[in-house]
Amino acid sequence: MSEFDPGKKKSSVPSSSLMYLGVAGAAALVLAGGVAFYIATLNTRHEKTGTAVAVAVTSKACEPNSISVPAGERTFEIANKSERPVEWEILDGVMVIAERENIAPSFKQTLKVRLAPGTYEVTCGLLSNPRGTLHVTPSEEANAQTPRATMRNFLGPLSEYKFYLGRQSIAAVRAAQDLADAIKAGDLAKAQSLYVAARQPYKRIDPVVHRFSDLQNTIDPVADYFEKRENDPAFLGYHRIERGLFVTKNLDGLGPVADRLVADLKMLDERLKAMKMTPDVLIGSAGNFTSQLSHDRLPIQNDSYANGAISDLEANLDGIGKIVGLLRPVVQPVNPDLAQKIDATFSATKDEIAKQKSGAAAASPSIDPNQRKELVTALTNLADALNELPSAIGINSNGT
């Protein structure tokens, strides 16, 4: 998971205030008003920094169902006490603040996250399970942070990224529409040929998009998270279509699913338009997402029946690359070594994927375990580099 070291100070940007805006790789924090309240009975309070907060996910709920922690960098240890893989998300409304995906049954995973005061929800296994509550109280520790860059540096990159998100999401809508048209016309072969490429624009904006948990759960969910798996009526989106096109090779019932996908992608486009672009969107997303790829997603055998695993990965990397490119001029003057490290690990990952593309792996539904290992290594290196961004260029929240 993403590491964050508040002690790593850079001398290049002097701090003139106590305002601090930073991102730990998986941490998203919400500007709240410093409201703190404590819920009595089900609370487990963890005051000391450095101790992991333990939470277990059973087949029915989280244990404990309500947690209270002070603001700042916190570590959670999530134990999967259910029978199937789970993800654990900290949510603010529908926005995902931090998460761990694909926690295997009877395994534990840790999640490090920087939290701001406020009240959040946490997911507890099956999407149909009730959610738990996370209370984050104000703390001294969180006050002592230093800024690394100013809002001014981010104006250009943020507006560019907003523009990019818009372009990609429109492209995703169009591609999904073409796919839906082919499905409804009964043209299986055409739909099959369109499927993999249709996902690419969506995969490019994955770093940002997968945080809209409600849309993520209808656009791109994995069958495992549903009670009835592939047969669950709530299992929708790309993979549902993929199954129909490449496994059952049957278009029955796919029409409405495809229409729903288009509608959801349009909704996503609206959300992106309305989304407020703040520096942490860029700073945290790249590392956060890459960590997820390297740690949560890739190591798991997520078979792609459409042989689209590499294509998805390439598109993901394109999207990560976009953010890297936009942030480079911000990082370079502040920390040229980090800029170099990011570029090097990014290139290495790109090379690794290119290798996979030309290999036998490209033709098979799943990525060969050895090559998977190489990919994971490359992505992990990249994630580590990207996760240094918050401490290098984390922003001062009062904009100085």
Add this chain to the structure above:
Amino acid sequence: MKRHFMAATALAALLCYTGAAYAEEDSKLVEPLAAYKSFIADHTEKLLDNTSKFTEAVKAGDIAKAKALYAPTRMDYETIEPIAELFSDLDHTIDARADDFEKKEQDPKFSGFHRIEHGLWSENSTKGLEAYADQLLADVKDLNHRIENLTFPPETVVGGAAALMEEVAATKISGEEDRYSHTDLWDFKANFDGSKKIYDLVKPLIEKDNADFVKKVDGDFKVVDETLAKYKTADGYELYDKLSEADRKVLAAKVNALATELSTLRGKLGLN
């Protein structure tokens, strides 16, 4: 309990402790900047499309068609001027006037729109223009590509409003821009639209504290718009020589006023 996602200010970390305001002012510029990039992207695409048709007509020797397409094609270039200008090498080969060359119209380095304009109007021929047409299309493709990959500097965008007015004041108001075809009023309109777009995008950010300023600028834009509109035709604008002396003076004065006013935009937004 679910909070509406709109209440969330960020997807990732925003940490605020003592209650001092987040950089609201700066962050408010992100939307206008993103919208401007979208605006520019659209116009650049159109420019590429139109330039393709224009150069095709030139190479086909279709003088009438090329002449008809000349001014409308240029409009998108003049609209995106603040950004296109960042690439001075391309600006030079695409849009330089004969003045900039030692041998003037005869100089082999004189290229781009005005070189072709010279051939079409002064010589009423497309002879010898094929290479210039090819080069123009290649340059516009290059420009498109560079703009796509450019992160727009905020100061350049906001400063672009004034820069476009300076353009008008320097060459369009005197009919020196399109001296062979006299289609300067088309360019004028394009510069005007480009400038007004930027102003409109940032107006909401300065209205509250600059009510009088906004009122004055709105008024000045209106006068220029209405004066120019007098010269509209079915497919564009009258030739420059139709511009009455009285209207020319009004335009000159208002354009200078707008250039002066818009030169304060950056300062009002706290941009360098």
Add this chain to the structure above:
Amino acid sequence: MAHDHKTETSAVDSVDASRRTLLLGLGVAAGGALASSLPVKAETGDGKQVTDAPESHIADVKQRVPFYGVHQAGIVTPRPANGMIVSFDVIAETPADFDLMLRKLTERIVFLTQGGIPPVLDRKLPPSDSGILGPEILPDNLTITVGLGNSMFETRPWLNPLKPRCLQRMTQFKNDALDAELCHGDLSLQFCANTADTNIHALRDILKNLPEYLVPRWKQEGNVPTVLPEPDGTVHSARNFLGFRDGSANPHSGDDALMDEIVWIGGKDHDEHEWAVGGTYQAVRIIRNFVERWDRTPLGEQERIIGRRKMSGAPMDAAKESDTPDYAKDPDGKVTRLDAHIRLANPRTAETRKNLILRRPFNYSNGVTKNGQLDQGLLFIAYQSDLEKGFIAVQTRLDGEPLEEYIKPIGGGYFFVLPGAREAGDYLGRKLAEAAAAGPPTRS
């Protein structure tokens, strides 16, 4: 003594040397170069710098600049308030004609710059003098400096082999919009005097006296503001029409050794013709300033474009105009932008020291252009012993600078300034004329 062109006054007291401060420093002229760390010259004589603002309280019609010397006057001479460059086509088809022209020209220059009373002729004849200065011509600090252009040598086979090594036709730099009618010339005359009338009078005198030799091509007048010195005696560089101090880092014109190094042809290693020793290259550029646009540019941006504070003339990282910017401490251009005018013109490294030039410009204000904007700008004049290493190298470095948005070179030319006339009986260009008349070229 080589540098005897300090201002002499016959009836006015010499200005107290202690009231002046030598400014060695940093500064900018549109299109000019700046000195790197130069040796500070101890005050000798009156020690005036060429780009100091002329002092209005000192200027006097009786001020006279000596004509004879190793070098012509008007180069390291302190700059008075008014200047003018006139370019001519020369009609002289033989070495004999050329020689005669040079003698006559010298004669007129001596009279005009030293003063005298023009002869009074019969009323039935046109008067010998225009009369605009009255019956007696007072020197008024006048200098007239003669240069020869590339075309002078190119079109005359008896001069061609004697052409100075670097002399060439001025070619276009990237931002230029050269108007052929404002460029080049066989011969340039630089007039400088306290008042514009003195320059005009001198020009009309020369035209009246050498009509068969000289046909004017283009001319540009200019001036610099006169400023009272500070109470402590400090004199500042004059400002240009961008409002910035211009000339802060000019090499010190009172420093003989420095002038020998940077400006004058001579010394043991020179590779010019012998006749050229004591001369120098003159680069003239008429540079239009888009003043309305400049005046609408935020002050901060103006300063970033130039690389100095506007009012004080100080570099971005220092307090006074005379301070040197420390670029070594600022490799990424965070303090002074890498494309700031002064930094591009003079990067202040050991290698760029050989690109130093002596600038002596004037501001010009002509009329109104077709689009209702003011035709104002800089009459840029620079002197250097090597045109390639001097002006051309510097201007090449400046190609693409942000200042280009606001300036547009429209005219000028390159000339070779003749060495001085040593004493009475000598005349400007004598050695060149003799070498030309001597027949087949021998490289001396």
